[in-house]
Amino acid sequence: xxxxxxxxxxxxxxxxxxxxxxxxxxxxxxxxxxxxxxxxxxxxxxxxxxxxxxxxxxxxxxxxxxxxxxxxxxxxxxxxxxxxxxxxxxxxxxxxxxxxxxxxxxxxxxxxxxxxxxxxxxxxxxxxxxxxxxxxxxxxxxxxxxxxxxxxxxxxxxxxxxxxxxxxxxxxxxxxxxxxxxxxxxxxxxxxxxxxxxxxxxxxxxxxxxxxxxxxxxxxxxxxxxxxxxxxxxxxxxxxxxxxxxxxxxxxxxxxxxxxxxxxxxxxxxxxxxxxxxxxxxxxxxxxxxxxxxxxxxxxxxxxxxxxxxxxxxxxxxxxxxxxxxxxxxxxxxxxxxxxxxxxxxxxxxxxxxxxxxxxxxxxxxxxxxxxxxxxxxxxxxxxxxxxxxxxxxxxxxxxxxxxxxxxxxxxxxxxxxxxxxxxxxxxxxxxxxxxxxxxxxxxxx
Amino acid sequence: xxxxxxxxxxxxxxxxxxxxxxxxxxxxxxxxxxxxxxxxxxxxxxxxxxxxxxxxxxxxxxxxxxxxxxxxxxxxxxxxxxxxxxxxxxxxxxxxxxxxxxxxxxxxxxxxxxxxxxxxxxxxxxxxxxxxxxxxxxxxxxxxxxxxxxxxxxxxxxxxxxxxxxxxxxxxxxxxxxxxxxxxxxxxxxxxxxxxxxxxxxxxxxxxxxxxxxxxxxxxxxxxxxxxxxxxxxxxxxxxxxxxxxxxxxxxxxxxxxxxxxxxxxxxxxxxxxxxxxx
Numbered sequence: 001x002x003x004x005x006x007x008x009x010x011x012x013x014x015x016x017x018x019x020x021x022x023x024x025x026x027x028x029x030x031x032x033x034x035x036x037x038x039x040x041x042x043x044x045x046x047x048x049x050x051x052x053x054x055x056x057x058x059x060x061x062x063x064x065x066x067x068x069x070x071x072x073x074x075x076x077x078x079x080x081x082x083x084x085x086x087x088x089x090x091x092x093x094x095x096x097x098x099x100x101x102x103x104x105x106x107x108x109x110x111x112x113x114x115x116x117x118x119x120x121x122x123x124x125x126x127x128x129x130x131x132x133x134x135x136x137x138x139x140x141x142x143x144x145x146x147x148x149x150x151x152x153x154x155x156x157x158x159x160x161x162x163x164x165x166x167x168x169x170x171x172x173x174x175x176x177x178x179x180x181x182x183x184x185x186x187x188x189x190x191x192x193x194x195x196x197x198x199x200x201x202x203x204x205x206x207x208x209x210x211x212x213x214x215x216x217x218x219x220x221x222x223x224x225x226x227x228x229x230x231x232x233x234x235x236x237x238x239x240x241x242x243x244x245x246x247x248x249x250x251x252x253x254x255x256x257x258x259x260x261x262x263x264x265x266x267x268x269x270x271x272x273x274x275x276x277x278x279x280x281x282x283x284x285x286x287x288x289x290x291x292x293x294x295x296x297x298x299x300x301x302x303x304x305x306x307x308x309x310x311x312x313x314x315x316x317x318x319x320x321x322x323x324x325x326x327x328x329x330x331x332x333x334x335x336x337x338x339x340x341x342x343x344x345x346x347x348x349x350x351x352x353x354x355x356x357x358x359x360x361x362x363x364x365x366x367x368x369x370x371x372x373x374x375x376x377x378x379x380x381x382x383x384x385x386x387x388x389x390x391x392x393x394x395x396x397x398x399x400x401x402x403x404x405x406x407x408x409x410x411x412x413x414x415x416x417x418x419x420x421x422x423x424x425x426x427x428x429x430x431x432x433x434x435x436x437x438x439x440x441x442x443x444x445x446x
Numbered sequence: 447x448x449x450x451x452x453x454x455x456x457x458x459x460x461x462x463x464x465x466x467x468x469x470x471x472x473x474x475x476x477x478x479x480x481x482x483x484x485x486x487x488x489x490x491x492x493x494x495x496x497x498x499x500x501x502x503x504x505x506x507x508x509x510x511x512x513x514x515x516x517x518x519x520x521x522x523x524x525x526x527x528x529x530x531x532x533x534x535x536x537x538x539x540x541x542x543x544x545x546x547x548x549x550x551x552x553x554x555x556x557x558x559x560x561x562x563x564x565x566x567x568x569x570x571x572x573x574x575x576x577x578x579x580x581x582x583x584x585x586x587x588x589x590x591x592x593x594x595x596x597x598x599x600x601x602x603x604x605x606x607x608x609x610x611x612x613x614x615x616x617x618x619x620x621x622x623x624x625x626x627x628x629x630x631x632x633x634x635x636x637x638x639x640x641x642x643x644x645x646x647x648x649x650x651x652x653x654x655x656x657x658x659x660x661x662x663x664x665x666x667x668x669x670x671x672x673x674x675x676x677x678x679x680x681x682x683x684x685x686x687x688x689x690x691x692x693x694x695x696x697x698x699x700x701x702x703x704x705x706x707x708x709x710x711x712x713x714x715x716x717x718x719x720x721x722x723x724x725x
Contacts, residue, residue: 047557047558049554176576177576179567179570179573179578179579180570180575180576182559183567183570185557186553186554186557186559186564186567187548187552187553187567189517189522189546189548189552190546190548190567190619192520192521192522193520193521193522193541193544193546193548193629194541194546194570194571194623195538195541195542195571237558240558241558241559241560241603241605242558242559242560242563243558243559243563245558246558421640
């Protein structure tokens with residue numbers, strides 16, 4: 001029984017995937033265009049920090065749909081002509097933006113509160129109107145509620161064509177006004193000072209957002225229409241810090257999410273499209289959060305590599321300083337452990353990494369010796385450390401007995417630029433290692 | 447408070463590269479400017495004529511309206527009254543001749559753009575609407591980055607720059623615009639000594655090129671070293687003129703000291719009575 005259901009599901013999924021049905025082709029083209037347009041516009045919306053206004057717009061479309069239905073019915077047409085319903089939705093969405101701006105202008109309420117009020121009032125009115133029209137004796141209002149969670153499969157060829165064309169218009173507008181939108185998102189004040197019509201560009205962005213949202217309510221549903229605008233853009237921002245790449249990636253991710261959601265919901269009976277799209281986008285977002293170029297794993301890796309480099313530098317410096325102090329050619333392991341006051345294990349692990357890089361070599365009898373490369377590296381590290389110490393003593397007024405630890409904190413992040421300015425300030429000769437400004441004896445000294 | 451400095455008019459004539467349309471009128475002339483936030487006056491009857499080809503600083507205590515003066519002059523915030531002229535014409539017609547450097551904190555430095563991308567925004571006006579930035583403009587932007595010493599940071603994402611470098615990127619964007627009047631809001635705030643010197647050098651070069659630079663500044667110690675002309679501001683213009691004449695202990699006491707508390711007290715009361723009247 002279960003197997004039968006599964007094969008049914010799989011069959012219809014494959015059929016949808018291979019575009020076997022003529023209508024599926026249109027549905028795919030429609031949602032794909034919609035996803036791409038949403039992703040592209042959404043990246044600017046997120047960067048303008050207006051993400052939630054899209055939520056207000058999408059919820060506000062519901063009363064527009066109900067009113068449009070009644071108007072069309074009253075005028076003697078079928079109440080369910082999609083262009084008519086979407087026009088109503090578009091006007092209601094614009095009205096909600098006007099209300100939002102009015103609340104913002106006339107009160108001291110913050111944006112989030114203004115959005116909350118607009119969203120809930122419009123949506124509440126919409127639900128009331130919807131149940132009212134569904135009780136009307138004339139006109140069959142059943143099916144209007146699919147706008148709430150979306151059903152891509154209800155899309156007809158004509159609908160898909162309209163949505164596809166409108167999406168294309170949105171994408172063309174984004175490409176045309178790419179640098180203008182980018183500039184107002186980054187620095188509105190400067191753009192205004194430069195004489196740019198910031199208000200008009202904001203209207204353009206808002207208009208595109210309303211348009212995309214209205215196009216999305218049939219397939220994605222108005223409750224979740226925001227997902228296609230926000231999630232792909234946020235995902236793209238985890239991968240790139242170049243604006244064109246972010247917008248392109250966001251468009252592709254939006255296209256993929258919408259296509260995948262439409263596919264899956266077409267294959268499973270009674271499965272609404274919106275939630276599946278959200279899930280598809282969310283999986284990509286979470287994966288990027290973990291594995292992205294600016295993601296958790298990457299950050300953890302770079303932090304670990306810094307920690308290891310710091311340990312290596314400490315160990316090499318300890319070797320150099322012991323050799324200098326004790327005037328020996330190789331360093332006994334116990335002396336190294338005592339000098340750094342690390343655990344034997346930590347010293348062992350770090351030693352292995354240094355020998356692996358050919359900086360240190362182990363001699364028989366538990367002694368450590370710097371290789372030629374290690375000697376060069378250690379000399380440079382000790383030199384930087386002492387330059388920094390000297391700088392702190394002379395210019396930051398830190399007592400010589402405390403300077404070692406303060407120098408420790410910063411020296412691992414010194415770059416070539418800083419080193420050369422340190423040299424200039426201190427009048428140090430290039431290449432030479434100055435003597436230590438304090439009594440030597442490792443970290444464990446009293 | 448008009449400036450009738452013979453030396454200064456000579457300077458304008460010398461810098462004949464400015465073209466005839468700029469020789470008429472001060473680079474920035476502000477008449478009767480009053481600005482109020484929420485009915486509380488921040489600037490009161492400000493009259494100013496900025497001399498051409500000089501380094502000018504606006505100093506005054508916190509909340510004196512220094513940034514507000516720049517923003518109101520640029521039309522970024524509405525003013526209750528006032529007339530702004532740039533080289534004798536309304537600001538609207540002179541936008542490309544005026545370059546603004548906002549405070550560094552005014553933008554999100556996590557924004558996904560590189561240092562060069564930000565500087566290229568300075569060329570957008572010359573590039574024109576709906577067109578991509580061409581190679582010539584790109585090179586000009588790079589040259590502007592070079593002038594502030596960040597040529598090798600062009601590809602760096604802006605969040606990876608230090609505070610001083612970010613400030614210099616903003617300066618480079620203004621340089622890329624190639625304007626005649628520069629309005630800078632605290633470009634020397636919280637930058638290191640080396641950056642401060644680098645920025646001051648750039649400002650001096652702008653002056654030798656005959657351009658006018660107005661800088662909101664907070665460090666009274668360096669006013670005499672860096673600037674030719676000072677505007678002491680505390681809601682109104684307390685004094686304006688060459689640093690050697692105007693920057694006196696008495697004027698500073700008037701700007702920073704207790705003399706003006708009556709004026710601010712009055713504006714407090716005005717705001718409060720308006721609130722009462724409203725509710």
